[in-house]
Amino acid sequence: MTRRRGFASGVLAAAAAVAVSEALAALFNLRESPVLALGQTVIRLTPGGIAEAIIGVVGTKDKPLAVASVLAAILLLGGLAGLWWSTRRTWSIGLVIALVVAAAAAVIGRPYAYGAGVIACILAGLVVVAVLIALQPGEAVTESGRREFLRTAAVIAVATVIVGGAGELLGSRRRRRQEIERVRESLRLPTRGVAVPSGVDFGVKDQPRWLTPNDEFYVIDTVLSKPLIDPNEWELRIHGMVDREMTLTYQDLLDRGLKDAWITLCCVSNPVGGDLIGNATWSGVPIKDLLEEVGVQAGADALLSTSADGWNCGTPLEALMDGRDALLALTMNGEPLPVAHGFPVRQVVPGLYGYVSATKWVTDWEVTRFQDFSAYWTQRGWGPLGPIKTQARIDLPRGSAEAGKVMVAGVAWQQQVGISSVEVRVDGGPWQKATLAKVPNLDTWVQWTWQWDAEPGEHTIEARATNSEGEPQTSKIADVLPDGATGYPGIRVSIT
Template structure:
């Protein structure tokens, strides 16, 4: 029996499996996911060390410092208190675009993409160290390592990337499986980014809860309580005379609100003094306290603007602190340091010792300061714009001279001295609103802290100036409300207002910008009378 060999197979060889590689959108997503994980990791580490050292915040803060003064002024005018969230959002958006580009680049130039990702971490670390200290670099270093590791891991699962290919890569693996592996890796990184960001937020809230528990212990009773506000300071339907704490204006350079542990916080008073002094929070609270109603104003307030608020402050008189340290001859300024990103302010020494209620405040409206208001302590000096007097998150006061120290805003071209200007504002009706027939009252506020308001006049449709009715005077350091009954015909009208302070000076008509020492001019609106 003869056995014959089976015929060899004939025909075309079996086709190679289809290789489905990640598309451009998927590769861009890998870069974005890696950047998101880096930011989340940096945010988590910064939550333990210092929230201001978070990579995104460090870079954003450096941009704030580097921005020219006109740009900052325009940002405050156009965006108000939303300027910082917009800045952080813009920096984050630019970072994500760069990350997407690096993700696309990683397919053909993997090493270049990894180096680019690492450089983003280096930039964050450098800016953090420049604004703070060596330990502030840690969050950005961790972020850089996390970003590089994430991008390295995801790109290693891209079957079309040169670094991921082997001689038999097209036959040893299913293209569908390789693509799925890549997408799964990107998803894992994205989940890690969300988890680290959430963890950082939780840590921040735990720290905030600890500070809230410390504040819940309350404040000591003032040795010199504020007298009750007289009847008649508040006009019906008008802006609250005492501003609710949550509505109090806020303007500062901080991109994240400093959260200070009062149990470890200290205030140092030194410089040209005989006896330098360092106080703990409890030691500060043990000193004699005064309570005063004071209106604060920001130099960035445009004519008719909202950056003016009034509250009842509790604090230690600065005169008491200065008497303990012994001020040496030649001092002409108090140079205060904040925990807010290296912020400093120059306060005229004469304004602190002339009898006004200058204080180191620890409370507002019967409660310890909120984080956003400067907890655990801040300076308050009536009659001066905040940028020269009202340092929040206070950590040091140096008695010195203007020749030796130049403050944060003065270095950027703002005025050295900052006396509050005499100003007035129309609050009712709002511009372009309707004045109701049954209550045709135009009303507003005027202020000239530490001088007081003697007269407010209104002009309707370019007519003669007429005196308004002033509300009861609450005190020389407080704003004053005014009202005027309109008896003109129905239709469209204009109104503008001017105030005269207790020295007899009337606010000027000519408009000026807020830079360098505050806005001047008369507030004007248009309204429709029924």
Template sequence: MAAALRGYRRGMLAAIAVALVSTVVAAFTLGSSVLEPAAQAVMQLTPVAVANVLLQRLGVAARPLALLGALAMLMAIGGSLGALLAGVLAVLRHVPPGTDLARRRTRREMGMESAAVLGGAGAIVGVSAADAARRDRLVSGGGRQVFPFEPPLARVSGFPEAGQSPEVTPVAQFYVVSKNAQDPYLDATLWRLRIDGLTRQSIALTFDELRALPRLDQYVTFQCVSNPVGGSLMSNALWSGVSLAALLERAGPLPDAARVVFSAPDGHEESVPLELARRPENLIAYAMNGEQLTRLHGHPARVLLPGLYGFKQVKWLTHIRLAPETHRGYWPRRGWTDEAVIRTTARVDLARAENGQIRAAGMALAGGRGITAVEARVVSSDGRPGEWVPAELHTPPLSGMTWVQWRALLPPPTGVAGADVEARAVDGEGRPQENALNGPFPNGSSGYHRLTVKA
């Protein structure tokens, strides 16, 4: 038994050593470490229900935890092999039971091996993080200026309020969510975009050929489907690219074509109906806020489908395929919505007491439907809601596909000290925001967001 335990520990150490060496080699060669396919295997083997809960609870922390999960899996495999080998050798050598001295030595070894395990895991995470940052800097063209860009000036005096999100999110602050342990590294000089399937002709475009096509610029707000009510996984940018509809027409969809499938090298594949893909606002984007996409945001090119949740906006796009009606994408196969239409939401960014009133401000989004109204109210600490007060909107919006800043002055509650502010919005089609509180799975979160008033 002692020999098997010792073999298990040594097998774990060997697995960590292999993973660390592989990670370092991958960092120098810009290749893939042994942890990446292992992490993908962990994600694939995780039951859908469990994976959805983890995605909602962990958000952007899911990626490094997937790496640690892959390391744990490799350690378990290495430990099992080590224990098996040690057991076989013990039988062959007829090793007698350990003495007290041997047991004390075993305890010392366990302490040293535990420290080695923690140190090795920390080194792997550190090297992986440094490697990711280095690759981001090395991506050919990523982050280069395409044209000079400055966020537009406010159209209404006083916007934004102190503590309110800016209308245009800086690239470095734009939210990032990925299912990958390590995102694809694509060189723009070697990149090709293929368009084929149920088409009259196949098309292959280089990055330079894509950029030579007429450029379209438009403001679009993204939201992640896993964003909770009031969450931060919502950002806005000026996107630049070429018309998706024009590329589809150039390929020539056949009569049987019903869906457009977007694919990336990381295995992410999503589709939308052909009719939806032909909307004039859809782009194959290669820049945001005047700069070429960074690797985190899909360099060299990604899909832009305004009004749909972020998982439909496939990053690192390399293939567009026209397919029959039966196709379902990566996340819909795991139970998430296929329509992926962004729900109307109002977020409270700030709520503070000010000169006998409560000043509140935030953001409202309804995907591609726009926002026509926002209301806010105070809810006292004992649960008594006040009257809804119409909020002032920062109009006109940057586009009909972006969020809108709002602000309001609200009367404080009477008779109690504490209070919250909650808000609701009405979309451009006159439909009010849903009051029912629902988590992100499967159709995106809903419900009124509340924020506690600061004195």
């Protein structure tokens, strides 16, 4: 058996094992396959700095990258097992066992672990061994042996595709996703489409709208497979440092009535001038009302919220009790929350970055103290409080423009504080005051525009915002770690 053939047989064995594990996940009605469980474990164990660097490079494509990386690692390790099979059989089998143990541990470590998932891992390992036995029977390298190898490999490859395809077609997750979408679309919530306030959108061509459509709103989370939760099965448990523990259902929230609020959300991973930010109208139940109902005990300063997938964050209680529009949201832009944005229920808290406030698919609240826990991102190096910083962004012009009157436009924000002015400068010259649009409250971004008499050449445009308390945006350049990027946004423009 040549080294090339040995490696190829190992890769094919690993691919067959992945296909079988996916099919078994569908057969056993698992919420997550072993491959996805492995991917989630990789994400969980990735240090904060590395995770941030990856997000900075690939943005919202980090989840497909994680799955692709896990699959590539499985195939490469399978190839290594194939290389060793003829000459170092014990090492090869040991590697297969190590992969099975790692996958089983990943499955067991998930919030909704099932014994059937471990069985799928074990059977996948047996498939690897069976394929290696079939493809490397130990015969000498001959022409007839080569033809037999190709025939057997072709049969296994076809079977792998069929089994993998059947797993996808018959997958319980596919059926569940379709079922949840039907439930979501059939909901008739007591909400209405909230009209965009007058004067908030300049209507400048090619500038992003003041209202961000749901399908354009940024999505950042740590899940490879979004939780699929029927609202009739959803519950939120409230416990910890409270006078009265309480469990809420979806209908309980509806019975309390829903409040509408325009709120801009942004991610702490958003670089200066970045697009991990969006503005929408949210409808939900004020969090303050619920916390008052359960009775927060003296000494508590944090709310530890946990998602259905096990992700958690700590939110300062002060930000939830000071009267701002902190909501347990059920709708986004007048319709039930999309699954990607937390259906059926998520948190929305203006003035804080999402990593300390915006828990999607939320199912558990513990009133506690910051000193008593370490949440998902804070234990990876992010700050515990996460207040929004004063920021501006330049959206126009893009790349190049013709000499003469050129529209420079963008947005600025600091939720819970508001923006009083935005200034623009070209090539390090004097700051020029931009025109601001209207806003309905202090919790949304504001559009701004400035007319530039552009002359031919290469130019740099910068912007800075000043908040309503008179504090200007800082020029100090800082990375997103530990609590948000700072600096002036700048773009290069070629004027012809």
